[in-house]
Amino acid sequence: MCGIGGVKLAESGLIGEQLVQMMTALRHRGTDSTGFALYGPWQADRLIVRLRVEGRERLPATLKQVEAALCETGGALVSPPTWDGAEQASDAFVRLEVIRTVDVERLTAAWIALGGIEVHSFGHSLEIIKDVGDAQTVAARHNLRSFVGTHGLGHCRLATESEVDVAHGHPFWARPFPDVAIVHNGQITNYFKSRRLLQQRGYQFSSENDSELISVFIADRMKQGQGFEEALRYSISALDGVFTYLLSTPAGIGMAKDRLAIKPMIAAQTKAVVVMATEEQAIRQVLREEIDTTSYGQGEVVIWAR
Incomplete structure (x- = not known):
């Protein structure tokens, strides 16, 4: 259907x-x-990541955990995180840009293990928004x-x-x-x-x-x-x-x-x-x-x- x-x-x-x-x-x-699933300009030097985070009121603390897990798996942010502007929502949709050499599976597993995080996509041009x-x-x-x-x-x-x-x-x-x-x-x-x-x-x-x-x-x-x-x-x-x-x-x-x-x-x-x-x-x-x-x-x- x-x-x-x-x-x-x-x-x-x-x-x-x-x-x-x-x-x-x-x-x-x-x-x-x-x-x-949207394909924008190709970013050869970075990967674009789309996340959903439960508990918008805890977003600053969660983003610190997200960045810590990124660093622990050998990655780093290319630019500061951004997120949607629905301030009254119970969740937040976050966009990250990370270095292209990151271990995608290891990082995905680490973020999910934090709890309350969904990893929607990784890509040099792909961004999934749902x-x-x-x-x-x-x-x-x-x-x-x-x-x-x-x-x-x-x-x-x-x-x-x-x-x-x-x-x-x-x-x-x-x-x-x-x-x-x-x-x-x-x-x-x-x-x-x-x-x-x-x-x-x-x-x-x-x-x-x-x-x-x-x-x-x-x-x-x-x-x-x-x-x-x-x-x-x-x-x-x-x-x-x-x-x-x-x-x-x-x-x-x-x-x-x-x-x-x-x-x-x-x-x-x-x-x-x-x-x-x-x-x-x-x-x-x-x-x-x-x-x-x-x-x-x-x-x-x-x-x-x-």
Whole structure:
């Protein structure tokens, strides 16, 4: 039932605004949470980190703990932390810039061990912003409309199997791989077996959501030497269930559909932009002129490369 979508621009532009409008058009598919994976300018000398901190009244003390854990794991801040301006909220969303040589998995584990901290993303260009509520609510709190970048993903969620909270909202980051994110509509039925196999390879998970599993699965396949398209195709036979997902990297956006093709995905493109979504009305928020659309079927894989 969830709604997913993505945008890839030929030149940098207001992808935040475009994705907010797309997810607003898919609001009827779920308003439990809404999230975005946004790719801004590449920062070669640093990693951008997005965190959620519970207990806003303790934010100064928590940030000291966050920086201490960063230093203990061999990292350092590149610039002072910033956070959202919702002063009456019970939580805070923090943006950090850290040195690029930091051990991402070790640092992620150290921050989570502090308690009350969710690590939403690491990336040289990726920033994941997600929160409870619909697209307009999330956009207002997180100043999404002004975000400039090359491509990104959006997700509006109707919780069916997991809690209604920020942690289980999409997109998911492929921990511990920087700059890899996923949005997903469907269900993986061999989730527990697949998770155990990845854990045996040393991977840790931040949730029990099957979408996070897919992102780590694909990133691991690429780490082992498979290309982007090859890894997506492999997932169709390796993962059981009904699913359509969009997975993004700095190189672009990929889509894979299971062999039953129950979960819809359509796309349209011009020279300036490629837009893909669960429903055409979301695409129309970006491409309002008369367009031809493509609907994808059983076991299809598509790569929209930058």
